[in-house]
Amino acid sequence: MPLSKDELLKAYRMMKTIREFEERLHVEFATGEIPGFVHLYAGEEASATGFCMHLDDRDKIASNHRGHGHSIGKGCDVDAMMAEIYGRGNGLCGGKGGSMHIADLSKGMMGANGIVGGGSPLACGAALAAKQLGTGGVAISFFGDGASNQGTSMESLNLASVWNLPCIFVVENNGYAEATSSKYSVACDDAADRASAFNMPGVVVDGHDFFAVYEAAGEAVKRAREGKGPTLIECKLNRYYGHFEGDAQTYRGKDEVKNLRATIDCLDRFRAKVTSADLLSEAELDVIDGEVAALIDGSVEKAKAAPMPAPAELLTDVYISY
Amino acid sequence: MSLDDHAPSIGVLANPAAGRDIRRLVAQASVFPIAEKRNMITRLFSSLGMLGVGTVYMMSDGNGIADRIRHALETPPPSDQIWPKVVFLDMPIEDRAVDTLVAAEKMVAHGVGGIIVLGGDGTHRLVASRAGDVPITALSTGTNNVFPAMREASIAGLAAGLVATGQVPVGDCAVRNKVLRVDVNGVESDLALVDLCTSTELWIGSRALWRAEGLDQLFLSFAEADAIGLSSIGGLIRPVTRAAEGGLWLNLADPASAPIIVTAPLAPGLMIDIGVEAVQDLRPGEAISLRAERGVVALDGEREIEFSQTDKLAVRLEWDGPLTLDISKVMTYAAEHELLHRVNAN
Incomplete structure (x- = not known):
């Protein structure tokens, strides 16, 4: 599954955009200007990117509370996302969703989700629609090790298998369900082990390695598009920040994150691999770094300058009539 | 007690x-x-x-x-x-x-x-x-x-x-x-017990090798006809026991043009046609330079070493496993x- 130079550049830009978006939010949230909670995806970029690189307009994704990376991967506008997180009227959801309910149906991004385990039933619905309509589309649910224990996740795995849906379940196991270690709280050894109980393949991949994720994701998407049914993929990865911004992280080891950043960072690994293989140059990647930095600077600046929703907008977009 | x-x-x-x-x-x-x-x-x-x-x-x-x-x-x-x-x-x-x-x-x-x-x-x-x-x-x-x-x-x-x-x-x-040892730029790097295969794939990625495309050279310490995985390619052409003094060395090629095609069980439930250009005996101690300029080396079926044009790799069969x-x-x-x-x- 060789990647063209353009695809490699796209993958790097996607990962870098997610990283810069999250690093900047970490700084900005501390100023108190951002309402609500934010849960940062920094460190996990290879997962969203490895999967979303295989998706197109036919496909839909369901995300979780840590949804910025998935949103950027699926093509949501970065300026509109930042404005949404700042609660501005020009945000992706009119400023009413914020970080945890950010969505853009026009991009196939069905929403971050404040309900742990809430995304997988939505993905099943989208996959069922794709199957019934014959679009060739697939649906992906991104969820964590904590959500992997939820009843909704089990029900969705079951339904997807019974109906042979083009649905992919991605467990982003970052080792902690909020503050509880997955080694304690997940009764099986790997969340992927649960797949066999639902008659579908389940595999574990290194979620810090874009190329490992991309390869496994490609096979799962191909399987789904060919009508062969659902797949469960567990990405073993780490988050660089707390469960939420403000989390003191007393449950993590001293220097744990520092060591992770120094040894297995997905962006560093990507850069090292593509430059040593002579596929991309440091200069080409540096250009992307500069462009992404400017993009994020601009998005924050614009978000801060944008007006809040007017009081008259209080009830618009909240309810929908079918 | x-x-x-x-x-x-x-x-x-x-x-x-x-x-x-x-x-x-x-x-x-x-x-x-x-x-x-x-x-x-x-x-x-x-x-x-x-x-x-x-x-x-x-x-x-x-x-x-x-x-x-x-x-x-x-x-x-x-x-x-x-x-x-x-x-x-x-x-x-x-x-x-x-x-x-x-x-x-x-x-x-x-x-x-x-x-x-x-x-x-x-x-x-x-x-x-x-x-x-x-x-x-x-x-x-x-x-x-x-x-x-x-x-x-x-x-x-x-x-x-x-x-x-x-x-x-x-x-x-x-x-x-027996054991297959791989040297990278003259330094002993790693070993395989059964098979060492080069592929033109560039990344270690998800590690396993299961596609015919890109498989380039295959070195086997032994090759049993009833084996699963890469060693079955050799085992189905010229079986070599664990006790035999030497091993096998195969150059692989596109099945469309290769003189020999082996239908090999590369993984459980996965039978794939593999083209074989040449099969040779692999003598203990003989260092064979790899022909691929860049790619990955898989050891016992898992991609482990990425190499580029500047690297020189060689494989040896030894009896010090x-x-x-x-x-x-x-x-x-x-x-x-x-x-x-x-x-x-x-």
Whole structure:
């Protein structure tokens, strides 16, 4: 599954955009200007990117509370996302969703989700629609090790298998369900082990390695598009920040994150691999770094300058009539 | 009741990660749950304790086997059984292959009389690189396994225990294995026990090799016709036994133009046509330079080494691989020497 130079550049830009978006939010949230909670995806970029690189307009994704990376991967506008997180009227959801309910149906991004385990039933619905309509589309649910224990996740795995849906379940196991270690709280050894109980393949991949994720994701998407049914993929990865911004992280080891950043960072690994293989140059990647930095600077600046929703907008977009 | 601390010891090394890779998605490879590995290990304890093995050293891990064994040890063993003392090695846990290397080194340093390995070809490859002349008892729990066999753990435990306690002489029942060593830029880099394959794929990625596209050269220490995985390509053309002096070396090619096409079971449930351009004997000690300019080297079926145009790689077959116990020979020796049966004097 060789990647063209353009695809490699796209993958790097996607990962870098997610990283810069999250690093900047970490700084900005501390100023108190951002309402609500934010849960940062920094460190996990290879997962969203490895999967979303295989998706197109036919496909839909369901995300979780840590949804910025998935949103950027699926093509949501970065300026509109930042404005949404700042609660501005020009945000992706009119400023009413914020970080945890950010969505853009026009991009196939069905929403971050404040309900742990809430995304997988939505993905099943989208996959069922794709199957019934014959679009060739697939649906992906991104969820964590904590959500992997939820009843909704089990029900969705079951339904997807019974109906042979083009649905992919991605467990982003970052080792902690909020503050509880997955080694304690997940009764099986790997969340992927649960797949066999639902008659579908389940595999574990290194979620810090874009190329490992991309390869496994490609096979799962191909399987789904060919009508062969659902797949469960567990990405073993780490988050660089707390469960939420403000989390003191007393449950993590001293220097744990520092060591992770120094040894297995997905962006560093990507850069090292593509430059040593002579596929991309440091200069080409540096250009992307500069462009992404400017993009994020601009998005924050614009978000801060944008007006809040007017009081008259209080009830618009909240309810929908079918 | 516990056994004497000075009684012989054994290492038990179970890889928690074996049996989880992408071959469950691209093929129909089986899942080998940790719960079953735990069961196998406790069956080993039963056999080892009965034979007088005093201590079992185990790898510490973060993925559940150690915890499950600790839990098993908290409950009394089945009636009339004495289990060995179990010591979890004091070691950093990284949940990566390096844990297996460190654990094997520490077991050897503790002077174990054998190491029982639960894993696939990959796990055995890692242990082999550190075991020296400590005999390995090889038990399969992985995917495309050729080196270790699927054996009942109780019997493997008996065999390993009989040798570790000196009741069966190791020289009579252990065999030396061949090994494929790869040099990168003149420096010995790594080894494979069964197969070493180059591919023009650029990345280690999800590790396993299961596509015909890109396979370039294949080196085999032995090749059995009834094997699964890459070694079946050679095994279905020119079988080579584990005991044979040499190995095989194949140049692979596009099946559309290759003179030989082998339909090889590259993974469970995955039969693929592989084109073979040439098959040659691989003589011990002979260094063969790899022809690909860039790509990856897969060791025992898993991509491990990425290389580029500036790297020079060479492969050698050597007879300095690990010692493995022939379980059937040990048990036959035990029967012939009345080690496990006695006349009832009543």
